[in-house]
Amino acid sequence: MAEFNYGGQAVIEGVMMRGASHAAVAVRHPGGDIIVHDEPLTAPIYTSHWGKLPFIRGLALLWDALGLGMRSLMWSANVAIEDDTDVSFHGPVAWGTVAVAATFGIGIFFILPFLVARVADNYVPSPFVSHIIEGALRLALFLAYIIAIGQLADIKRVFAYHGAEHMTINAYEAGAELTPPSVARFSLIHPRCGTGFLLIVMVVSIFVFSFIGRPNLVWSIVARIVLIPVIAGISYEFIRFSAKRYQTNALVRWLITPSLALQRLTTRPPDAGMLEVAIAALTSVLRAEDRLTVAAPQAAPAAERAAA
Secondary structure, three states: OOOOOOEEEEEOOEEEEEOOOEEEEEEEOOOOOEEEEEEEOOOHHHHOOHHHOOOOOOHHHHHHHHHHHHHHHHHHHHHHOOOOOOOOOOHHHHHHHHHHHHHHHHHHHHHHHHHHHHHHHHOOOOHHHHHHHHHHHHHHHHHHHHHHHOOOHHHHHHHHHHHHHHHHHHHHHOOOOOOHHHHOOOOOOOOOOHHHHHHHHHHHHHHHHHOOOOOOHHHHHHHHHHOHHHHHHHHHHHHHHHHHHOOOOHHHHHHOHHHHHHHHHHOOOOOHHHHHHHHHHHHHHHHHOOOOOOOOOOOOOOOOEEOO
């Protein structure tokens, strides 16, 4: 098993993989080539000692989604439409896009359920019951969103690349050969999946928000924004703990069963070409971090070239 827990996310016609000090995005170009972009991780959340502290290191997952993940998504979109692969995603454009995405996510999945649940406060005597109602609404919105976007043809392909990402990481952690036939034998499900992390966030938020009781409207909204990093930190530590013990501990397996089941909605079986792309992304990261101790994939049918 790898000493570092590798992870990533699906992007448009490709996969982003992140290691301890490098990240890589591999995308299938319309012409058939696998285009790979890799870069060092220089943000303080990755490089500083405080970024590796318990309950703080979970913030890296938020940064992956909003910073690194958004940049990877933009880069993959350019490759997929045969545009310039030298994408500059920094400064006001980057932070503006991240701010819009964060505002949308917080508004839909945190503030909206709170406002709807607040209507029931006059009829619910217990603040904890009110928070459970809010949490149930939040979870229902989250599931509805995943199911709805999962019906789109383009998203189905993204979900298949998500499956390729999981299978490739599972193969690497098992010490298997990193080739499509070898990786194809592994599971679509992985205990450190970001989808499962989001589900844990939904559940943990119920208990965290219950400690603040029922302050006025403004303070309730502010608390739901300010406490998101706290919730992310707790959720990450649970994911990290459960990923190490779910194979040997029956209670942990039971606790993460909903998380694993949810991944069935966000993964699809990939084809061999998708596995090639995921392998190319992980191989690039492993090579950059001098961890390429298992067999690398064979050359893709079309030439692979790196984008600076």
